[in-house]
C-alpha cells in the first residue's frame with residue numbers, strides 16, 4: 001500500500017507515504033475486529049443451522065466428550081484444590097482482624113462458587129481444550145484432511161465442529177461443579193491448618209450461607225463459557241490457512257480470544273444476575 | 278458428446294493476482310484414463326480440486342456426470358461427490374484414526390453395508406495395495422509411500438465411477454509404482470471407471486493413459502496418446518518423456 005511521493009522523488013528522495021485511510025484508527029483497528037466478529041457470528045449461525053439437521057454424529061460426540069471433558073478433569077481438580085486452599089489461607093488474617101474467623105468457610109465458599117470457580121476453571125479449560133481444538137482443526141485443514149472429508153461426501157463441519165462445540169458446552173459445567181467440590185475440600189483443609197473444624201460443621205457453615213441464587217446463575221454462565229471457548233477455537237482452527245505457521249497461530253489465538261471472551265461473558269452475566277436478584 | 282463424464286469449458290481461476298488456470302477446456306469420456314502432465318506449480322492440483330467443488334472457479338463452466346457444479350446445492354453436491362474418488366497428493370489420512378477407521382470413514386454414509394461386508398471391503402481394499410498388515414496402525418506410524426497407498430485404498434473403497442488421482446505413484450519405488458499403475462488399469466477394466474490421473478511418472482503415464490493432456494501457463498498446449506506426444510515436434514513437450 002506504499003506509494004512514492006512524486007514531489008519527493010523529483011528531489012531524488014524516496015519517501016514512503018502511507019495513505020491517510022490506513023492511518024485512521026477505524027481502518028487500522030476497529031474494522032478488522034468488526035470483520036472478525038461478523039465472521040464469528042456467521043460461523044455461529046452455521047452451527048445452529050447444522051446442529052438440528054440429521055444425521056447426528058453421536059459416536060464422535062461421545063468421543064469428544066471423553067477427550068474434552070474427562071481428560072481435562074485432573075488438571076481442573078488440581079487447580080481447584082489449590083485455589084480453595086490458598087484462598088482460605090489468604091483470607092484468614094483479614095477476617096481474624098475483625099474476629100470473624102468463623103465466617104471463613106462461608107466467605108470462601110461464596111467466592112468460589114459464585115465467581116472464582118467458574119472463571120478459573122473456564123480459563124484452564126480454554127488453555128487445555130481450546131488450544132487443542134484450535135491446533136487440531138488447523139492441522140487437519142493444512143494437511144487437507146478437512147478437504148478429504150468433504151470430498152467423501154461427509155459434512156466436516158458437522159463431524160468436527162458441531163460435535164466439539166456441543167461436547168464443550170456440556171462438559172465445562174460438569175467440570176466446574178467438580179472443581180467447585182474439590183475447591184471446597186481444599187478450603188476445608190485450609191481452615192483446618194490453623195484451627196479445628198469438623199467436616200460436618202464446615203459444610204454446615206458453607207451451606208448456611210449458600211443459596212440457590214448463588215449456585216444457579218454460576219452454573220448457567222458456564223454453559224456459555226463452554227460454548228464460547230469451543231466456538232472460537234473451532235472458528236480459528238477451521239479457518240486456518242497459512243500452513244504450519246497457521247497451526248501455531250490458531251492455537252494461540254484460540255486461547256487468547258477464548259479467555260478474553262470468558263471475562264466479557266462473565267461481566268455480562270454478573271450485570272444480568274444483579275438486575276434479576 | 279453424450280458419454281462425457283467431465284466437461285470443462287473455459288475455466289479460469291486466480292488466487293489474488295496469481296492466475297493459475299487461464300483458460301482450460303477439456304472433457305473426459307466414460308471409461309477413459311486421462312493423464313494430465315505439466316510442470317510443478319502449473320495448477321494441476323488446483324484443476325482437479327475445482328472438479329469436486331473444493332475450490333470455487335472464477336469463470337467458466339464445469340459439468341460432472343452432466344450436472345453443472347455451480348448449480349448444485351450442498352446436498353446435491355454431496356451426493357455427486359459420493360460417486361467420485363479423490364486421491365490427494367498428500368494422501369490426507371485422518372491422523373486421529375487407525376488405518377481401518379480411515380478406510381471405514383467413507384463407508385459410514387451408506388446405511389446398507391453391515392459389519393461383515395464392511396470388514397470384507399476394508400480387507401479387500403488393503404490387499405489391493407498390498408498393506409493388509411498395517412490395518413491397526415496409525416498414519417503417523419507409516420512410511421510416506423505406505424500412507425500414499427492407504428490413501429489410494431480409501432479412495433477406491435467405495436468403487437467410485439470417477440476417480441481423480443493426484444500423483445498416485447510419487448514417492449514409491451519403481452516396483453510398487455508399477456503395481457499401482459496395474460491396479461489403476463485393472464480398476465478401469467473391471468468397473469469401467471473414468472479417471473483423471475496427474476503424474477510426473479512417465480512409466481505410469483505410458484501404462485495407464487488413453488489420452489494425455491499437457492498443461493502450460495494455465496492452458497492445455499497439447500493433447501494426444503503417449504506415442505503421439507512422445508514423438509512430438511516440440512522439444513518442450515518431448516522433454517516430459519525424457520527424450521531429446
Ligand SMILES: Nc1ncnc2c1ncn2[C@@H]1O[C@H](COP(=O)(O)OP(=O)(O)OP(=O)(O)O)[C@@H](O)[C@H]1O
Nearest residue numbers: 292295297315316317318319320321322323324366
Ligand atoms: N489455496 C491456495 N491459495 C493460493 N494459491 C494457491 C492455492 N492453491 C494453489 N495455489 C497456487 O496455485 C498454483 C498451482 O498449484 P498446484 O498445487 O495446482 O500445482 P501443481 O501443478 O499441482 O504442482 P505439483 O506438481 O508440484 O503438485 C501455485 O502457484 C500455487 O501457489
Ligand SMILES: [Mg+2]
Nearest residue numbers: 321322366443
Ligand atoms: Mg499438485
